[in-house]
């Protein structure tokens with residue numbers, strides 16, 4: 183899969199994407215990455231990409247012309263047109279289902295804002311606009327890295343173990359179950375016996391209940407959208423009641 187970024191800080195991506203799983207994905211040809219410098223599509227001596235907002239106010243805005251020229255130029259390269267993503271706190275909240283959808287595409291161009299954001303007309307170029315959450319970053323580069331990382335780890339072969347991405351948080355609408363590693367007894371805190379039993383059926387059943395309990399505790403809002411059997415739904419209601427009881431008490 184090919185990811186491209188367009189930003190005024192193209193050099194910030196490599197230090198992260200060349201390491202660890204992202205680095206290996208690039209070496210294996212699973213991730214093909216290129217960072218473009220927006221200043222390349224400016225035509226003045228100072229490579230100006232920003233200007234003051236009409237109507238007054240603090241800070242500077244990204245000018246529309248370099249963004250239009252760059253996105254058109256980049257899109258005209260290669261065979262497949264890229265899916266164009268912009269970032270803004272005003273965008274649609276990015277989540278795992280967005281990552282799963284992007285993972286089915288061949289080519290995605292991530293356009294990163296800076297300063298006070300972009301001239302509104304530039305958003306016309308976007309196939310979609312994502313927000314990472316209800317807070318304001320100084321630039322879209324971190325958002326782009328979050329999107330690339332969360333998508334690439336879903337691509338076949340990116341994680342060592344093919345199944346690793348399958349039973350994780352959000353993959354089935356629930357949070358992941360509790361996990362433990364050695365020692366089985368850490369300063370008196372014992373790992374649940376069932377996990378040491380070697381009984382895979384019992385382990386699976388325990389993990390499913392653990393997922394539901396953790397979701398009821400930390401993200402009860404997810405339970406409505408999760409696919410649960412009637413029995414599991416009753417268990418979830420019971421877990422939610424226990425949580426509420428603990429909160430009240």
Ligand code: SAH
Nearest residue numbers: 269270295298299313314318319321322325
């Ligand atoms: N003035 C804008 C914020 C601009 S922040 C506002 O109040 O809405 C500058 C850039 O950082 C944005 O153009 C966007 O690319 C990025 N950015 C900031 N917060 C973000 C968030 N929550 N999610 C995704 N991108 C964000």
